[in-house]
Amino acid sequence: MTLLDAPKFDEVRDRRNRLMVYSGGGLLLALIVGFWMASGHPADWPWNWWTHLRGRHAINSFMESVEKNDLKKAYGIWMHDPNWQQHPDKFGMYTFDRFQADWGPNNSQNEYGVIQSHDIAAARVFKNVLLVGMYINGRKSKALFLTYFPKDHTLNFAPPDEELYLGP
Numbered sequence: 001m002t003l004l005d006a007p008k009f010d011e012v013r014d015r016r017n018r019l020m021v022y023s024g025g026g027l028l029l030a031l032i033v034g035f036w037m038a039s040g041h042p043a044d045w046p047w048n049w050w051t052h053l054r055g056r057h058a059i060n061s062f063m064e065s066v067e068k069n070d071l072k073k074a075y076g077i078w079m080h081d082p083n084w085q086q087h088p089d090k091f092g093m094y095t096f097d098r099f100q101a102d103w104g105p106n107n108s109q110n111e112y113g114v115i116q117s118h119d120i121a122a123a124r125v126f127k128n129v130l131l132v133g134m135y136i137n138g139r140k141s142k143a144l145f146l147t148y149f150p151k152d153h154t155l156n157f158a159p160p161d162e163e164l165y166l167g168p
Helices: 010-036 046-067 071-078 096-103
Strands: 116-125 129-134 144-149 154-157
Touching: 010 046, 010 144, 046 071, 046 116, 046 129, 046 154, 071 096, 071 154
Parallel strands: none
Antiparallel strands: 116 129, 129 144, 144 154
């Protein structure tokens, strides 16, 4: 077979191949956009989107438990151990009594009062944690910053010098 004896151009096969390539590209783009939207529209690198998804879910679950005053469940989410009551001595650094004093509705040092609602304003992966800034009870003056550790899935208060810019 020589170059002049080339097979006849198959228009149906060419159309089918182009359709498969364009469909595959469109599906991939739709999956990427869907995952970005599900993870909360992060302004972060795509390899951090899974951390955003898990961290936002953990913080939302935690805050919903605090709003319902279910502090035992909230402490289990905070420590990422739903069976924490079977071994409470494991968490000696931040005991349930201290947690209850910090997050309970009767706390006199709580500057937010009884927590009834929350709104996540910003989240960003900073160093090795997800730093999340949220407004409590619709209050826009003082945001609460929590950190989510993706390695052990625990929550903590953000250090005072680590905050996100939440706008004017």
